Amino acid sequence: MTSPGESPRRSYLKAVRNVAKTEKDAQIKLKLYDPPEFHVINSNKKSRVGNLVGYKVVPGGTAASLLDHDDPPQKRAAFTNNQIWVTPYNESEQWAAGLFVYQSQGDDTLAVWSDRDRAIENKDIVVWYTLGFHHIPCQEDFPIMPTVSSSFEIKPVNFFESNPILNIPPNSPKDLPICKAAASA
Secondary structure (H helix, E strand, O other), X not given: OOOOOOOOOOOOOOOOOOOOOEOHHHOEOOOOOOOOOEEEEEEEEEOOOOOXXXXXXXXXXXXXXXXXXXXXXXXXXXXXXXXXXXXXXXXXXXXXXXXXXXXXXXXXXXHHHHOOOOEOOOOOEEEEEOOOOOOOOOHHHOOOOOOOOOOOEEEEEOOXXXXXXXXXXXXXXXXXXXXXXXXXX
């Protein structure tokens, strides 16, 4: 909020950088009205102008679990407690819900590994992104539910020294597709 008489604007945004040093620091619950921009950076690599080089995770469809944390299915699916997790690379930690999900008691999951709160800064890491959707069945879903999809993106941040499209030659008419009506039978 601005001070009275300081500006006709009533609000402003301020970017605050937080560096996750441990697994618990990097457990992110995405919030609609407090949107984070999650960057995975190499603190040892900077661009010519001094910005840290890396990638950002751009969330797509996400959903939080509606189950109680002590519900047996939620213990197995505890990876849905956060949308973003970061762990140090460990070859034995490959399956967020455990090696045998249907037999798991929730003791070999991403949530258990991450509870160790190991250091992740300047380590070889794994970024886990949980995406999903809530679905209340309706009559059109029977007997086969139509497709529902969800996604996210990984985009470069300060990765290129300039906008890579600046050196692309312009399109010429021969580069453009030609749309024609299909011949009627």
